[in-house]
Structures are given as structure tokens and as C-alpha cells.
Amino acid sequence: MSTVASLRSPAIEVERLEKRFGRFLAVSDVSFSVRPGEILGFLGPNGAGKSTTIRMLCGLLRPSAGRALVDRIDVALDPEAVRKRIGYMSQKFSLYQDLTVAENLRFFGGIYGLAGARLAARMRYALEMAELTDHADSLVSDLAGGWKQRLALGCAILHEPRILFLDEPTSGVDPLSRRRFWDLIHDMSGAGVTCIVSTHHMDEAEYCNRIALIDRGTLVALGSPAELKRRSLGGELLRVECAPLDRALAALHECPLARDVAVFGSTLHVLVDDAAARREPLIAYLAEHSVEDAHVTRIDPTLEDAFVQLVGRGEPPREPGWAAGAGQASGAQA
Amino acid sequence: MGGGRRTSLGSAGVKLRRISAIAIKEVLQVWRDPRSLMMALLVPVMQMLLLGYGVNLDIANIPTCTYDEEGSPQSVDLLKHFQASRYFNLVANLNSERQIADAMDRGRCKIAIVIPADFSRDIAMTRYASVQAIVDATDDNTATLATAYARAVVQGYSDEVQAELALQLGQRTMPAPIAEQSRVWFNEDLESRNFIIPGVVALVLALVGAQLTSLTISREWERGTMELLLSTPVTPMELMIGKLLPYFAIGLLDAAICLAFALYLFAVPFRGAFSTLLFTTSLFLVVVLGIGYLLSVLIPSQIGASQMAMFATIMPISLLSGYAFPIDQMPAPIQALTYLVHARYYVTILKAIFLKGSSAAELWAPITALIVYAAAVAGLAARAFRRQLT
Numbered sequence: 001m002s003t004v005a006s007l008r009s010p011a012i013e014v015e016r017l018e019k020r021f022g023r024f025l026a027v028s029d030v031s032f033s034v035r036p037g038e039i040l041g042f043l044g045p046n047g048a049g050k051s052t053t054i055r056m057l058c059g060l061l062r063p064s065a066g067r068a069l070v071d072r073i074d075v076a077l078d079p080e081a082v083r084k085r086i087g088y089m090s091q092k093f094s095l096y097q098d099l100t101v102a103e104n105l106r107f108f109g110g111i112y113g114l115a116g117a118r119l120a121a122r123m124r125y126a127l128e129m130a131e132l133t134d135h136a137d138s139l140v141s142d143l144a145g146g147w148k149q150r151l152a153l154g155c156a157i158l159h160e161p162r163i164l165f166l167d168e169p170t171s172g173v174d175p176l177s178r179r180r181f182w183d184l185i186h187d188m189s190g191a192g193v194t195c196i197v198s199t200h201h202m203d204e205a206e207y208c209n210r211i212a213l214i215d216r217g218t219l220v221a222l223g224s225p226a227e228l229k230r231r232s233l234g235g236e237l238l239r240v241e242c243a244p245l246d247r248a249l250a251a252l253h254e255c256p257l258a259r260d261v262a263v264f265g266s267t268l269h270v271l272v273d274d275a276a277a278r279r280e281p282l283i284a285y286l287a288e289h290s291v292e293d294a295h296v297t298r299i300d301p302t303l304e305d306a307f308v309q310l311v312g313r314g315e316p317p318r319e320p321g322w323a324a325g326a327g328q329a330s331g332a333q334a
Numbered sequence: 335m336g337g338g339r340r341t342s343l344g345s346a347g348v349k350l351r352r353i354s355a356i357a358i359k360e361v362l363q364v365w366r367d368p369r370s371l372m373m374a375l376l377v378p379v380m381q382m383l384l385l386g387y388g389v390n391l392d393i394a395n396i397p398t399c400t401y402d403e404e405g406s407p408q409s410v411d412l413l414k415h416f417q418a419s420r421y422f423n424l425v426a427n428l429n430s431e432r433q434i435a436d437a438m439d440r441g442r443c444k445i446a447i448v449i450p451a452d453f454s455r456d457i458a459m460t461r462y463a464s465v466q467a468i469v470d471a472t473d474d475n476t477a478t479l480a481t482a483y484a485r486a487v488v489q490g491y492s493d494e495v496q497a498e499l500a501l502q503l504g505q506r507t508m509p510a511p512i513a514e515q516s517r518v519w520f521n522e523d524l525e526s527r528n529f530i531i532p533g534v535v536a537l538v539l540a541l542v543g544a545q546l547t548s549l550t551i552s553r554e555w556e557r558g559t560m561e562l563l564l565s566t567p568v569t570p571m572e573l574m575i576g577k578l579l580p581y582f583a584i585g586l587l588d589a590a591i592c593l594a595f596a597l598y599l600f601a602v603p604f605r606g607a608f609s610t611l612l613f614t615t616s617l618f619l620v621v622v623l624g625i626g627y628l629l630s631v632l633i634p635s636q637i638g639a640s641q642m643a644m645f646a647t648i649m650p651i652s653l654l655s656g657y658a659f660p661i662d663q664m665p666a667p668i669q670a671l672t673y674l675v676h677a678r679y680y681v682t683i684l685k686a687i688f689l690k691g692s693s694a695a696e697l698w699a700p701i702t703a704l705i706v707y708a709a710a711v712a713g714l715a716a717r718a719f720r721r722q723l724t
Binding site for chain 2: 062083094
């Protein structure tokens with residue numbers, strides 16, 4: 001982000017944060033800090049601890065151990081002060097469905113202490129931002145999913161918070177609305193608002209400045225999407241298109257050239273130390289193992305490749321929504 | 335998005351904005367759900383009618399049999415006095431004691447009046463005659479009252495006979511018989527209805543009030559709106575005040591309905607000041623709405639909270655508030671328990687305002703008790719409110 005922003009103290013600082021529910025360790029030893037205006041994505045499967053971490057940062061859950069400073073305020077010591085400074089969109093839609101769009105905005109405006117001309121101006125801004133000006137008097141229960149999410153964002157930014165927590169803001173929303181929603185997040189960030197966004201969509205994670213990869217309650221990796229891909233793989237990727245796939249997979253598992261093999265749709269991704277040097281030998285190796293006409297290309301790794309390396313250890317992700325954005329996001333470069 | 339700090343308003347102003355935002359939201363939600371509004375206004379009407387007509391300790395039209403052994407003009411005259419009384423309803427003229435026993439066994443009558451064969455002769459000769467009343471005492475309240483009413487009828491007849499005799503004998507003045515002279519204050523007609531209806535008002539308000547607010551927090555939990563609300567700077571006290579205000583208005587409307595029924599339908603005398611009634615009723619509403627709210631805070635499911643509001647109010651209030659069953663006739667440990675029942679104080683207040691016309695100053699004790707109760711309930715609710723998820 002801008003140099004001015006990076007000179008300021010971090011918007012969020014988390015040190016060894018931990019949350020236990022009885023004997024279950026939901027979040028364990030998580031530390032990171034977020035620069036003002038940065039978009040930090042929490043990426044991980046359902047139940048990984050993304051929501052629990054966000055809820056602790058919002059003062060909704062008391063941390064079991066560790067420390068979290070939001071806008072330099074300790075959330076465990078003064079959750080009241082934190083609540084005034086943040087905007088929050090919960091994972092489950094939580095506006096009043098039996099109220100209209102304008103009534104919801106007016107309610108949350110009042111809750112944040114806005115009134116008069118300022119409230120009117122902020123409501124107008126939120127309606128325009130959410131593209132709901134023509135639907136101000138519609139009942140929220142009548143709105144489509146994407147519209148509801150934009151309204152929820154509108155309610156969360158009425159009081160001009162400096163930090164926004166968006167917990168899976170695009171779940172259950174069509175791809176076009178998702179894209180539009182991310183444009184709004186980028187606008188917020190451009191205006192200096194720090195955004196923490198959780199998602200389990202791989203493609204969405206690419207829109208973040210940095211990604212915190214979370215799995216089973218621990219922070220597995222933290223960095224920009226490009227960094228994560230580079231660092232996690234420790235090599236380069238070759239995509240193998242061939243038939244039959246299972247014979248090629250079995251052969252490559254035994255192949256000394258391949259550091260790792262994973263199935264991606266109807267292709268295989270093979271991790272090698274040097275893509276250019278290993279391409280030809282790999283084709284030859286496959287031919288030796290009766291896999292003819294293998295089409296091998298060098299590809300840029302996707303976040304999913306990185307995730308598989310960092311978390312899955314070759315296991316395919318189980319969550320159905322998990323792989324939704326994968327595959328089509330991998331741009332082929334021979 | 336400016337990001338710059340605005341000069342912050344006084345915190346009192348912000349508090350008021352939050353409270354009014356919550357109150358307006360609650361009003362809109364009640365308004366959008368007409369069924370709940372109808373319930374809030376119809377239930378007190380039904381309960382007033384049911385309890386007002388249903389609970390009546392007076393007895394009228396007691397089924398009565400007669401057995402006139404004499405059949406003289408005088409005996410027939412006495413029986414006519416019974417017929418004329420609204421307390422007795424003559425159902426049969428019988429001819430033997432056996433028939434009386436039979437009629438009582440079959441439940442045809444609760445009381446039998448037996449006039450002996452020498453009734454008129456005894457009056458003429460000795461000026462002293464007796465009439466027998468046989469009472470079915472399986473229901474002792476009815477039996478006691480029936481005997482007392484029968485004695486009154488006979489006494490009235492006896493006075494007439496004496497006056498007639500005195501006239502016949504040419505006496506201007508006759509020796510005044512020593513008679514009981516009791517005066518009844520505050521409820522001159524000894525109508526149990528006058529005594530009970532103010533208590534019924536308290537009962538209905540306590541039931542309806544707790545129901546009104548018992549859903550208000552649990553609804554937010556069940557619909558998932560609480561999580562977002564908790565992420566805002568709203569305080570438990572602001573939330574409580576904002577949520578109770580609209581229901582307070584509905585509660586006052588309910589109180590007006592109940593009081594209108596008491597005054598116009600049941601024609602209970604009202605001798606107090608309207609301002610005293612409004613003040614004490616408002617105070618009681620705060621208590622009952624607060625109890626419903628407290629339950630809503632403690633029990634996160636709507637059904638659970640609503641049922642608990644029912645249980646927690648209906649039994650203790652109907653038995654221990656003294657609305658129909660006098661507290662000073664309860665055993666001492668039970669009497670001690672009644673001090674925990676909020677309706678007890680309001681029943682005392684309402685009866686005093688209605689029948690005695692008591693002022694707020696005279697009612698300082700129960701009023702203080704209600705104030706303490708209201709503060710305790712509000713404090714507990716604010717403390718019990720979960721400001722965080724678990």
C-alpha cells in the first residue's frame with residue numbers, strides 16, 4: 001500500500017491468539033499484523049477457524065489466550081471501544097428481513113449514533129454504493145442474495161469504520177455479484193479502510209493483498225498470492241494431459257524427476273525443479289511406462305496448487321465449495 | 335469515506351439515538367406482524383371476560399326444595415318469601431323427609447326448607463315457631479352462605495309477623511328486638527365481584543405483559559440478527575430500554591382495556607384518583623415487561639422463553655397474589671412466599687384505589703416494593719445479557 005499507510009502503526013496486530021471451546025482447540029497460536037488499508041484474505045476450508053478468529057477480533061468472542069490489538073485497542077480489555085471502530089458482516093445474513101432496505105440502514109445508522117443530515121448523507125452513499133437506491137422501500141426478504149450482501153456491506157460502513165471484517169461475504173452469491181462485491185472491497189481499501197475478508201473461494205483469494213492460509217485452527221502461511229505460490233511449491237509446475245490418467249499417476253509416483261504429483265480435474269500437475277529441463281525427459285518417461293502422446297506444458301501454479309502443497313499434502317480438498325474456483329483460474333503458459 | 339474523526343456528540347445524545355433506533359425498529363417489526371399485535375390486544379379482552387365472569391364467590395339461585403307439612407296460609411306465605419329471594423330457586427315441593435334425602439342425593443337441591451305441621455299454631459300460641467333447613471354441606475362455602483341467607487329470609491318474615499301482631503294488639507311501640515347491626519365499609523354490597531375484578535386486572539396485566547417481552551431477545555438469537563447487534567456499540571441497558579418502550583405503550587393500552595372492562599362491564603366502583611392509577615400501573619408494567627425481558631435474555635429459544643413466562647407468572651400470581659384468595663388467611667410460610675410475588679403489591683394497590691380511593695402517599699409501602707422489584711429485574715436483565723457469543 002501507500003508509503004504513508006505503511007509508516008503508520010498496524011491496523012490490526014495479533015499475537016499468539018488462541019480460542020478453545022471446551023477441549024476443542026478452534027484457533028491455535030495465530031500471529032499476524034495488518035497494515036492500514038490492506039486487504040487480508042482468510043483462506044481455508046469450512047471449520048478451519050476463520051470465523052472464530054474474526055469474531056475474536058470483533059470482540060464477539062473472548063480469546064482464550066494471546067492478544068489482539070484492533071486500531072491499537074486490546075479487544076479483550078475494551079471490546080466496547082473496538083465495536084465503535086469496526087464494521088462487521090457476519091457469515092450468516094443478519095439484517096432484519098421484515099424491515100425495508102432504508103429501515104435497516106436507518107436502524108444501524110441510529111445504533112452508530114448518526115442522525116440528521118449526516119445520517120441522510122451516509123444512507124444515500126450506502127444506497128448508491130450497494131446499487132439499491134431504487135429498492136430503498138423493498139422488504140429485505142424480497143431481495144436476491146447478492147443484493148442482500150451489498151446491503152449488509154452498506155450497513156457495515158455507515159459509520160465510516162476504519163476496519164472492516166467481512167466473514168464469507170460472497171457465500172451463496174452468483175459469480176457476477178461476487179465480482180461486483182470485490183470491486184466494492186477494493187474501493188474501500190483504496191479509501192484507506194482495512195479489510196479482513198474470509199473466503200473459501202480460491203479465485204477470490206487472488207483479489208487480496210495478502211492471504212492468511214488457515215487450516216485446522218493454525219496459520220499455515222501468510223503472504224501475497226504470488227509469494228505464497230512461489231514459496232509453497234519450491235519448484236515449477238508441469239501440466240500433463242494424457243490417457244489413461246490412472247496409469248500415468250501410478251508411473252509418475254515412481255518417477256525420480258517428479259517431486260510430487262496431484263490430480264487436477266482430468267489432468268495431472270507435476271512438481272519439478274526445472275520445468276524447461278524436465279519437460280522432454282518426463283514425456284519420454286511416460287512413454288516408457290506405456291502412456292503415449294502425453295501433452296506436457298509448463299503452467300503457473302494456482303493458489304490451489306499452493307494450498308495443496310501447504311495443507312493438503314496431496315489429498316484433494318473435501319469441501320464441495322472448495323474447488324469451485326479452481327481449474328479455470330490457472331492460466332496456461334507454455 | 336473520509337476516515338477523519340468528527341467531533342463526537344454528547345454521549346447522552348448518542349444514547350438517545352441508539353435507544354430510539356431500537357424502539358422504532360421494534361415498532362416496525364410489531365407493525366409488520368399484525369397477528370402478534372392482535373394477540374396482544376385480544377388476549378386481555380378474553381382473559382378479562384373469562385376471569386371476570388368465571389371467578390365469582392357470590393351465590394345466587396341455590397336450588398331449593400320445600401316440604402310444607404302444614405300447608406296453612408302462613409306457611410305458604412313464608413315459602414313465598416323464599417321464592418322472592420334471588421338467592422333461592424325453588425325447584426320442587428316434596429312430601430316426605432325421604433324425598434328430601436333422595437333429592438339431595440341426586441343433586442336436585444342444595445338446601446331443603448321444612449315447615450313443621452304445627453307452624454302457624456305455634457306462632458299463634460307461643461309466638462315461637464321453628465323452621466328447619468337441611469343443607470348439603472359437600473361444598474362448605476355454598477352451605478355456609480345458603481344457611482345464612484335462609485336465616486335472613488326467616489328473620490325478615492319473623493319481623494313482619496311481629497309487626498302485624500303488634501298492630502293487632504294495638505301497641506304503638508313494641509319492644510325492639512336486639513338485632514345485629516353491622517356496617518360494611520368499602521364494598522357495601524358485599525359483592526365479591528367488586529373485590530375480585532381489580533385483582534383480575536392485575537392478573538391479566540401480569541400474564542400479558544410477561545408474554546409481550548418474552549420473545550424479544552430470543553427472536554434476535556433465533557433469526558441470527560443478534561450477532562450483528564453484538565458487534566455494534568449498543569449497550570445492554572440501551573437495548574433493554576429501546577426494546578421495552580414500544581411494549582410499554584402496548585401494555586398501557588392493555589391496561590386501559592382491562593380497566594374499561596372493570597369500570598363499565600363489571601361496574602366496579604372507582605373511588606381513587608386516575609393519576610395514582612396511571613402511576614402505579616406504569617410501575618407494575620415496568621416490572622412485568624422486565625420479567626418477560628429477563629426470561630428472554632436467559633432462554634435463547636422463543637418457545638422456551640414464552641412457556642417459561644407462562645409458568646413463572648400464572649401459578650404464583652393466581653395462587654399467591656391475593657387477588658381472590660386472601661393472603662392473611664394463608665399459613666405463615668405461604669404468606670412469606672407471597673412477598674416474592676410482584677402482583678401481590680399491585681393487587682393491594684388496585685383494590686385500595688378502586689374501593690377505598692387511597693392516594694399514592696397512603697400506598698407508599700406497596701409502591702416502594704414495586705420500585706425495588708423493577709430495579710432488581712432491570713439490573714438482573716442487564717447483567718444476564720450476554721454481550722459475547724459462546
